[in-house]
Amino acid sequence: MSLALSRLLQLASPALPVGAYTYSQGLEWAVEAGLVKDQAAALEWIARLLENGVSRFEAPLTACLQRAWIAADDYEVKRLNADFLASRESSELRAETVQMGYSLRRLLHELDDFPLPPAFDSLPEVSFPVGWALAAASWEIAIADSLTAYLWSWCENQTMAALKTVPLGQAAGQRILLALGRRLPAVAQQALELPEERWSNFAPGLALASSRHETQYSRLFRS
Template sequence: MSDATELSALLRLMAWLSPAFPIGSFAYSGGLERAVHDGLVRDASDLQAWLSAVVDHGALWNDCVLLGEAHRAARDALGLAACAELAEALAGSRERHQETMLLGEAFLTAASAWPKVTAAISTAVAYPVAVGATASVHGIGCEQAVAAYLHAFVSQGVSAAIRLGVCGQKDGVAVIAAMERLVAGTAERAACSTLDDLGSATIQADIVSLRHETQRVRLFRS
């Protein structure tokens, strides 16, 4: 890959996974709001532990595996459809299903400014599938796409935690910095993964996602 191509790939990832990209990710906390409500996440240290567990052993790991599968299947209509169906089926709660599907649909709509997007997907799919396939048809490496996806998740988690009063901006940035090695290592691992590597063990995170559905006062949609 030439320097110019690498720069284009970087610019696209920065655009697509920026907090400013109009997909509405700021409206979701992935269950973090309920975890804060229940006293499971009280400070920056708890936040880092929570985010690390979800990335390493939870729903975000599965997202990374699915992103990698979509990246490989981007030009295989049947393979991509199967990956999209599996990704939707793996959503562990109503809110998580809503989150991943609405973010995926919004991502494809916003990313249609880049014409190659329509060459990969023509229907609404889960968010990691949309990102993986779109990155692939633009010649962006799987590891780089996963790393950017994970960084966006961590950044959004920190932003949500700040709004929930868990920590301030300084401590939030420190969490992002502390998780850099985990994000890089997970991206490297996910780039070599297959669907056989799907699986999660963050039961508490799954429970709070379900409990959030009945939370009467909330800032976030998940």
């Protein structure tokens, strides 16, 4: 097994201490509103957001961030970080990526023999994709592999949120992940090939769900 693969598994692991498990990205409100109430509805919600939202903005941006770190293009890193922060359509979605980015930056500082470029610490706020892309670049993980793992980690977190809130059983969660996993190769390839002029974070359902979640009376998740 290559070292890059073991590093990639570590990066994508739920054990990565960045707090991803505390966020549902509006899914908790969708459950509260009755839009997601069983396995089929959970799969549809997650898959649509994956294919029509994450794959068209967050995923290609993350891939470009890794290329920028490899090229030591500090200006491009700064620009893409600012673009991602500006793209978050609710205060809790923005707070989510800033908190996860902060936690990942702190973790990378605490790892042995992990060189951090000065540009990383010069950013006042670090979005999570910036830290992920830096780790992947530093560990010499192929961009296609790191992006697939990034998307898998996102799908896994959404599925775990569905298990807790719908609620669903463990077998249902695995069926959802199997179905999402079949889509990931095409989604990752699309993101790698999508030119920036065609990026779009237009996902009104996510924006509404997240905004309404901010005032939801009873909730388990921070987004």
